[in-house]
Amino acid sequence: xxxxxWQGDITALDVDVIVNAANEKLLGGSGVxxxxxQAAGPDLLAYCQRLGGCPTGEAKxxxxxxxxxxxxxxxxxxxxxxxEAGEAEQLASCYRNTLALAESIDARTIAFxxxxxxxxxxPAEQAACIAVSVLHxxxxxxxxxxxxxxxxYSSEMASVLADAKAGR
Ligand code: APR
Numbered sequence: 001x002x003x004x005x006w007q008g009d010i011t012a013l014d015v016d017v018i019v020n021a022a023n024e025k026l027l028g029g030s031g032v033x034x035x036x037x038q039a040a041g042p043d044l045l046a047y048c049q050r051l052g053g054c055p056t057g058e059a060k061x062x063x064x065x066x067x068x069x070x071x072x073x074x075x076x077x078x079x080x081x082x083x084e085a086g087e088a089e090q091l092a093s094c095y096r097n098t099l100a101l102a103e104s105i106d107a108r109t110i111a112f113x114x115x116x117x118x119x120x121x122x123p124a125e126q127a128a129c130i131a132v133s134v135l136h137x138x139x140x141x142x143x144x145x146x147x148x149x150x151x152x153y154s155s156e157m158a159s160v161l162a163d164a165k166a167g168r
Contacts, residue, residue, distance in 0.1 A: 095130070
């Protein structure tokens, strides 16, 4: 599995799956959630309204609608509460559950935003290390995933992700 760091708007990527950093209501919001709903169009919200939300750490699949990507996987990251409330395990679960769901639809390419690193205020360096360590875990035999793109929306985040990927 190749891992790349890329800086820009995740909705511009032509990959099999883009990942949304959603909230438990799964009815849109600001940040990357807002951008994905904006780009996917109103059919995404209508579809999400039938999903009944998503618990923190879990992931749900929708079509990509007007996006270039065929699918969106919505995952709900933890709100940072200081690090003693199981946030690291919940964030790792977001990446693990999203990868497993992507494999269930034979996705080959997937792009992740920096889950929880915006409104949910997760410290970027810690979050990036968790993302990279989950991506380095062995995948099941026959996993479809060939390429993972870690998307940064700022140059600061891009260097944090690059450092985590390089093990710095
Ligand atoms: N493309 C890629 N990354 C983006 C984009 C975009 N278009 N917009 C924002 N980001 C980045 C942010 O800069 C941040 O690094 O995504 C990361 C995650 O930030 P948020 O989108 O705020 O997500 P999160 O911290 O997980 O908080 C989720 O915010 O938007 C609401 O509905 C969402 O309630 C949920 C909460």
